[in-house]
Amino acid sequence: MQISAQLxxxxxxxxxxxxxxxxxxxxxxxxxxxxxxAVNGGEFLMLALATCYCNDLYREAARLQxxxxxxxVQAQAEFDGVGLAARDISYRARIVSPAPAExxxxxxxxxxxxxxxxxxxxxGAAVRRIDWA
Numbered sequence: 020m021q022i023s024a025q026l027x028x029x030x031x032x033x034x035x036x037x038x039x040x041x042x043x044x045x046x047x048x049x050x051x052x053x054x055x056x057a058v059n060g061g062e063f064l065m066l067a068l069a070t071c072y073c074n075d076l077y078r079e080a081a082r083l084q085x086x087x088x089x090x091x092v093q094a095q096a097e098f099d100g101v102g103l104a105a106r107d108i109s110y111r112a113r114i115v116s117p118a119p120a121e122x123x124x125x126x127x128x129x130x131x132x133x134x135x136x137x138x139x140x141x142x143g144a145a146v147r148r149i150d151w152a
Contacts (some may be wrong), residue, residue: 028054061098061105068094068110071136076112079130085122089115108140 020040026048027034033050036043049057069092080087094110114123131137 026056028056030054061096064105065094065096067136068092068108068140072110072112072130072134075130075134076114076126079133080116080126083122083126083129085116085118085126087114087116089113110137 022039023037025036025038028050030053033048033054033056035046035048035056037046038044051057072094073090073092076090076092077087091113092110093112094108096105096108098105112127114126116123118126
């Protein structure tokens with residue numbers, strides 16, 4: 020399954036779109052005066068981690084037959100300067116569920132092992148620039 024994101028920005032307009040398996044969705048992301056996004060890439064990276072884990076919690080909870088009433092995920096990292104990779108990346112999740120604590124811990128642990136965005140960062144995936152055709 021291919022996932023992509025596209026951004027088109029001018030001093031007067033800003034449009035973002037994501038596509039998964041050919042299904043496109045527009046996102047509402049404010050533009051920044053003069054061009055660019057009002058939300059920075061580090062913020063989006065942390066949102067990607069939180070979103071991935073949240074969605075995967077619901078997927079894995081269904082697999083494990085654990086009812087979820089509420090999920091909250093927070094992700095954070097330190098960005099020390101221009102051109103420097105993030106460090107100290109961490110996340111935490113809070114779940115409200117009638118399931119026993121040991122089942123919730125199982126869900127958290129098993130979801131951590133399969134969260135795709137987390138595993139991508141853990142693997143240190145290569146990123147390459149290609150020419151615009």
